[in-house]
Amino acid sequence: MSYKQERLERTIEREISNIIQTEVKDERLKYVTITKVALTNDYSYATIYYRVIGNEEQKQATAKNFVEAKGFIRSALSKRLDIRKTPELRFKYDESLEHGERIEEILKNLKK
Numbered sequence: 283m284s285y286k287q288e289r290l291e292r293t294i295e296r297e298i299s300n301i302i303q304t305e306v307k308d309e310r311l312k313y314v315t316i317t318k319v320a321l322t323n324d325y326s327y328a329t330i331y332y333r334v335i336g337n338e339e340q341k342q343a344t345a346k347n348f349v350e351a352k353g354f355i356r357s358a359l360s361k362r363l364d365i366r367k368t369p370e371l372r373f374k375y376d377e378s379l380e381h382g383e384r385i386e387e388i389l390k391n392l393k394k
Contacts (some may be wrong), residue, residue: 287321290365291319294319294330295319295330297362298330298359299316305354308347311347314332314344315332316330317332318330325365325367330373331376332344332373333375333379352371355371356370359371
């Protein structure tokens, strides 16, 4: 991965977090944390990984809210970035914390 791509991913992560906190009117998205952004090599798609505190029902509701707000977030992002084409946004729940906890639990059980 190139330095330019990493820098753009960090910039998109920061800007989307700011957009969600300041410009998005949907209060349900205010409690979302953007954890990572992954760009494709041609910069046409950006996968935005997020975390939300809550149960499975709240996670699904947040995913639905992101689908509804995707166009607004992309247009606000295009005004803030100095690139030719704003990538298409895909929002995905970040399951790395749960995955890490499962691995840790397995390792604890192996010690017993």
